[in-house]
Amino acid sequence: MNKFWVILSHTYLSKLKSKSFIISTLVTTLLIIGLTNIQSIIEIFSKEEEKVIAVLDEDNSVLPLLEKQLTLTPNSNIQLEEVNNESDAEEKVTEGEYDGLLVISTDQEGLPAGLYKASSITDSDTMMQVEVMLQQVKNELATSQLGLTQEQISQLFTPISFDIVALEESAKTAEELNQARGLVYVLLFVIYFSVILYASMIATEVAVEKSSRVMEILISSASPIMHMFGKILGIALLSLTQLGFWIIIGYFSLSRNVEGISSAGGVFEYFGVGDLPVATFVYAGIFFLLGYFLYATFAAFLGSLVSRIEEIQQMIMPMTLLIVAGFMISMFGLGNPDNSFIQITSFIPFFAPMIMFLRVGMLNLPFWEIGLAIGILVATILLLAVFGAKVYRGGVLMYGKTSSLKDIKKALQLTKEK
Template structure:
């Protein structure tokens, strides 16, 4: 046990103090602070400069209606200026004096249409605002031609009442489902990127020690399974430290930037997930840890098969493809979590950490299904650990070019001969 703790703490402290870990943590922290303060950053650069759009109205009847529409939106930074010379207005648009030119005309029914001209069509916000205003004017003219009163027009455009009701007593409401979908979407990304990042870190750590020939000494002083899980748990402790730091930074930054969100749970209320059951967050942690140990064990023995760091990415490619496949399936499942394909894949161990968590977060899954999926995951981790330890023991003693999974057979043969 003492040797195991030494390996664990050595792995944890050496990676914690490494320059690459410190730099990546600081860069990601800056990104988190930037994202959580994005509105303040936008406000600094976005000075809400007034937009001036020249208007040519051949009939002289549409421009006043547009100005009336504009007057109903006091927060708009758009200004209309009626002009008569189209060529002169186009020149001023090119020179930057006007942001755009709107040429109005009417069809045989007296309904408006327009041509918007700009130096470039990258300012989609202004174009959209002008188009919406013109559409509203057209709607008003069309309804007035039909002889509809203001009350009838208002009734025409009033949205219908359309409620969705689940008949099963245990089914989640539409609001609860939307909350769960948002949370699951975020946590799936966390699980996906964390597993890829930290599993790759384990494979790289093993390859680095092997390339320096330190591995032969380490293996002779501790059993391979002890050494392997010392690495895995050391990186797990490192990942939890890093993730906890990022969560605290993100939560603190959001709390300072959201009015009235300083109390506990305020940020969750702001994002609309305050009503979600605690079990959803508990399952997120459970499936995150199980997914980590599954892929970390996989990565450890794959890393033991290579002799050079440059070969790491090629060797762990099958593992990466499995993670990507699980993530893509879970993205499909967000829109249809009851799908039979989603149900089946939630029991496949390499997909279960993401897909079963998706189902648990969005549906009321029977406890036996959750228990079965977790049991299969735990059993797979144990089997992978036993098999991985055998591959690991022989793999760390293999040197030379390693570029395929056929090297597993060589590693097992070396283990038998020891």
């Protein structure tokens, strides 16, 4: 057992001290700090000069109403300037004196229409603001022509009352469902990227040791199962260290830069998931760990078949495709988790970590379904571990160019000969 802990600690410490791990951790940390401070960053760069828009009002009746709408638009950086000559205004737009030219005309009913001209039409925000304000002016003129009172206009534009009620007693409310959908969406990304990142790390670790011929010594001193799971658990501990560090950095960065995050409800209350049951977060951890061990075991014996680091990505491509397929199916299931296709795929082992968690988070499932999915995952991991250990033992002794997954058969034959 001491050999197992030596392998685990060596894997953990060697990767923890590696330059690639330190650099990737620091880069991601800077990205997290940037995202959690995005509001402050946007405010710094949003302090731009006002957008000066030249306005040519053919009837001289719309511009005053447009200026009125501008005063009612919060945080607008648009300034309107009346012009009388279209060609001169166009020339000033091309020279950069004006950011755009709005030509206002009226139809037979006296309602406005706009033609916006600019050197480039890439500034969609400014164009949208101008269009919205002009639309408001048109609505105001149209309703006044119809003789509607302000009270009637208010009723006309009041959103319809549309409530949604689930008839099943155990069904989630619309608010709970939206909260669950947001949380599941985020956690699915965490599961997806974590599994891809750390499973690939295991395959690379095995291939590096194998290419340096260190593997032959290690296998002779420790059983293949002990060595394989020492690698898997070492990388698992590394992943928890890295993810935990990022979570702490993200939390404290949010606490310092976002109002309300440090209130009694904390980060969960701020993002609107404070009312979700604790079981949802527990299942997130369970399916994350099961998904990790499933794909990590898969990656370990695939990595044992590779003699050169350059061949790793080609060898683990089938595993990567399975992860991507599970993620894409789960993205589809966010809109309809009750779909029969989603129900079936949630019991397929390589898809279950993401899809069953999706259903657990968004639906009130009977416990036997959750237990069955977890049982299938655990059984698959054990079977994959036994099979993978056999492949691992022979695979680490295979050298030369790796052709395909057919090398698994060759690895099994080498295991029987030992």
